[in-house]
Amino acid sequence: MFEPSYYRRCQCRGPLKDKEGNPVFDADGTPKIGDIGLTCPKRGKGHGTWYFYFEAEPDEGGKRARVRRGGFTKLDDAKTKAKELYDAASGGTDVLSDEKCADFFLRWIEAKKSLARTTRHGYEEHITNYLLPHLGHIKRRDLKARHLDKMYNAIEKENAKRILHRLRVDQLQQDRADARRAWVKTAGYAKREERRATRRAFLDANVALREGKKGLRKTTSAATMHRINDTLSSALSWGIKREQAFSRHWAQLVELPPVTRPKPLVWTPERVEHWKRTGEKPGPVMVWTPDLTGQFLDFTADDWLYELWHSFIFLGPRRGEMAALPWAEVSLDALWLRISQQIVEVAYELYGEAPKADSVRTLSLSLESGDNLAAFRTKQAQKRREWGDAYVESGRVWTHENGEELHPDWISRRFTRLVELSGLPPVRLHDLRHLAATLSLLAGHDIKVVQEKLGHSSRQITSDTYTSVLPEMLRAEAESVMAVVPRDIPFDVRTPLEIPETAWQGDIAVFFAHGARQPDGTWHAGAQIQPGSGLLGMIALAGRGQDDTANGTVKWIRDYCTSHNLELVRVENFNDQYPEEQRMDFSLTRFTIARSESPDLGGWTLPRGLPPTTGRSARRSSHRRRKAA
Numbered sequence: 001m002f003e004p005s006y007y008r009r010c011q012c013r014g015p016l017k018d019k020e021g022n023p024v025f026d027a028d029g030t031p032k033i034g035d036i037g038l039t040c041p042k043r044g045k046g047h048g049t050w051y052f053y054f055e056a057e058p059d060e061g062g063k064r065a066r067v068r069r070g071g072f073t074k075l076d077d078a079k080t081k082a083k084e085l086y087d088a089a090s091g092g093t094d095v096l097s098d099e100k101c102a103d104f105f106l107r108w109i110e111a112k113k114s115l116a117r118t119t120r121h122g123y124e125e126h127i128t129n130y131l132l133p134h135l136g137h138i139k140r141r142d143l144k145a146r147h148l149d150k151m152y153n154a155i156e157k158e159n160a161k162r163i164l165h166r167l168r169v170d171q172l173q174q175d176r177a178d179a180r181r182a183w184v185k186t187a188g189y190a191k192r193e194e195r196r197a198t199r200r201a202f203l204d205a206n207v208a209l210r211e212g213k214k215g216l217r218k219t220t221s222a223a224t225m226h227r228i229n230d231t232l233s234s235a236l237s238w239g240i241k242r243e244q245a246f247s248r249h250w251a252q253l254v255e256l257p258p259v260t261r262p263k264p265l266v267w268t269p270e271r272v273e274h275w276k277r278t279g280e281k282p283g284p285v286m287v288w289t290p291d292l293t294g295q296f297l298d299f300t301a302d303d304w305l306y307e308l309w310h311s312f313i314f315l316g317p318r319r320g321e322m323a324a325l326p327w328a329e330v331s332l333d334a335l336w337l338r339i340s341q342q343i344v345e346v347a348y349e350l351y352g353e354a355p356k357a358d359s360v361r362t363l364s365l366s367l368e369s370g371d372n373l374a375a376f377r378t379k380q381a382q383k384r385r386e387w388g389d390a391y392v393e394s395g396r397v398w399t400h401e402n403g404e405e406l407h408p409d410w411i412s413r414r415f416t417r418l419v420e421l422s423g424l425p426p427v428r429l430h431d432l433r434h435l436a437a438t439l440s441l442l443a444g445h446d447i448k449v450v451q452e453k454l455g456h457s458s459r460q461i462t463s464d465t466y467t468s469v470l471p472e473m474l475r476a477e478a479e480s481v482m483a484v485v486p487r488d489i490p491f492d493v494r495t496p497l498e499i500p501e502t503a504w505q506g507d508i509a510v511f512f513a514h515g516a517r518q519p520d521g522t523w524h525a526g527a528q529i530q531p532g533s534g535l536l537g538m539i540a541l542a543g544r545g546q547d548d549t550a551n552g553t554v555k556w557i558r559d560y561c562t563s564h565n566l567e568l569v570r571v572e573n574f575n576d577q578y579p580e581e582q583r584m585d586f587s588l589t590r591f592t593i594a595r596s597e598s599p600d601l602g603g604w605t606l607p608r609g610l611p612p613t614t615g616r617s618a619r620r621s622s623h624r625r626r627k628a629a
Contacts, residue, residue, distance in 0.1 A: 002086050004053065006052045006078055006082075007050070008050055009048050009049065009050075011035065012036055012042065013033055013034060014036045014040070015036075016033070016034045016036065049071050049073055050073070051072075052082045053068040054086060056089050065096055097139075098139060098141075100136060100137060102137070106127070108239065118344050131228075131232060144250060148251065159220055166216065172205070175209075179201045179204075183195070229254055237249065262284045264285045264434045265283045265286055267288055267289060268289070285428075287438060288424070288435055292425070293439075295424060296309070296418075299418070299422040300422075307373060308411075310372050311373075312429065312432040313432055314436060315436060316432065318433070319411050322398055322406075322411070323405065323406045323408045324396070325337065325339070325396065329341075332370055332373055335364060335367070336362050338362045339362075339363065340360050343405075361452060361453075363453065380403070383401050387401075387402050392404045412428070412430075415429045416429070436454070489552035490552075491552045495538040496537055497556070497560050499536055499593075500536075507594050507595040508593075508594050510590065511527055512531075513525050513557070514588055515549040515586065517586070523552075523587070524540050527553075527557075539552065539556050545584075565595075568591065569593060570591070
């Protein structure tokens with residue numbers, strides 16, 4: 001039953017008295033001085049502060065548990081706090097515990113036995129660098145949201161100091177560079193005294209820079225603050241669920257700066273030109289176009305790990321998964337590899353772990369990818385003979401030339417160096433996952449297929465995180481609108497359209513409609529398979545501009561498809577490819593059409609058993625010959 005007792009108490013000091021009211025003396029006979037508390041003669045309205053206590057449930061040994069708090073200026077405040085503590089105690093919270101937050105955080109991380117190694121390392125860094133310095137001294141029972149706000153405010157103030165420190169270091173680096181240039185300029189013509197002076201100035205600037213760099217630390221970004229709060233949230237959730245250690249989940253009440261996930265951007269020609277001119281990247285996450293990707297593969301064709309870079313681009317694995325891949329999980333005959341292991345790096349130390357459950361997957365290999373793996377296995381066998389007994393039998397697919405396994409961080413640094421040497425716009429190794437996902441979507445694969453390929457737990461993660469949009473996809477999506485929104489553009493057929501059988505590739509035909517403004521202001525548009533080939537047909541339109549000419553050709557081709565039982569699959573407008581000064585006079589549109597009728601089972605004999613494997617071997621051999629050529 002909740003029956004708290006309230007009383008007023010002050011901190012006044014004076015002569016002490018015993019229970020009978022008699023003075024208490026020291027050994028030398030002088031009155032003993034101390035806190036007189038409830039016996040203070042000034043005690044009354046407006047003097048002292050309010051205290052309360054109530055009896056809680058006895059502990060496991062049956063010992064009485066009394067909850068006592070004080071220091072309230074108003075009685076109502078004391079009553080409110082007493083009710084709060086009573087409700088918390090009734091809910092199972094240990095309101096009598098004097099445990100500090102520092103001890104609680106260390107106890108929590110010690111109890112989390114199932115954490116992945118990298119997750120534990122991140123939690124421990126947050127505890128050491130942020131939670132212990134800012135919250136460790138607070139009693140666990142007294143922790144409130146205001147303490148968390150103070151911690152994040154302190155982090156932001158520290159960030160301001162680190163930014164100023166970084167600016168000072170940048171200036172010192174510039175001073176050293178200037179001093180070095182001045183010293184180099186004196187070589188060969190300056191007097192010895194002048195050269196000594198410039199050299200001394202350079203050495204002094206170098207010392208100043210070395211001293212200025214001491215204590216330089218990176219700023220704590222908004223994303224890092226969110227991760228710190230996630231660590232704290234995990235600790236508080238554990239404490240609440242396990243022992244009702246906190247009255248509320250304080251980490252959920254904190255407001256942090258918003259974090260915007262960087263959107264992957266494509267290295268378009270305009271962005272590449274800007275990068276070459278200024279050295280600036282448009283964003284932290286960049287993706288090559290298919291053309292740039294091909295240039296990188298051509299550049300690295302003679303690199304020892306060419307097949308690894310090819311796998312990163314077309315399969316989209318993580319670097320730790322590739323570093324851990326054993327030959328036992330690869331089938332060159334069935335063309336698959338299984339991702340069932342990974343290597344994680346913590347403080348540059350390597351640890352083997354099983355990946356997350358959703359990341360365990362089997363990847364199908366193309367013929368080219370299978371050929372690449374076979375070629376790399378052959379190269380490994382050759383190096384094994386060359387190194388002899390010194391060769392390291394690691395069992396890994398991807399190794400150094402002496403057989404030693406690859407460090408994930410070394411893979412990233414090697415890739416960065418190759419990109420620098422190639423002269424291509426920079427991308428990170430992890431950005432190749434974005435590239436692999438984007439290329440799969442560009443090839444028409446469903447987002448579910450891409451999800452399985454990358455090893456994600458949901459389609460939403462794949463869509464939000466790893467899929468950027470290539471210009472080809474943007475153009476096809478935006479300009480195909482003309483194929484579904486009819487426009488009434490009048491035209492006259494000068495030469496009826498006829499598509500010869502030579503234009504068809506199976507059930508698909510692709511051709512262009514090229515429009516040009518005539519001297520009298522009208523437009524003529526002709527269909528051609530390729531530039532310079534004969535006309536398949538031609539129409540004339542009233543002179544209404546480039547866009548109307550493109551729309552008129554769409555209506556012409558659509559009418560033709562309708563009358564000949566064909567399907568208009570895709571329309572792509574290339575008007576923007578003309579220089580600005582020519583856009584008033586020319587138009588170019590590409591059409592993809594398909595035959596609507598598909599072959600049925602008539603005349604076919606249903607196959608039985610598996611097809612022979614010689615065809616695939618022949619194709620792979622042919623591919624090797626083309627690659628060698």
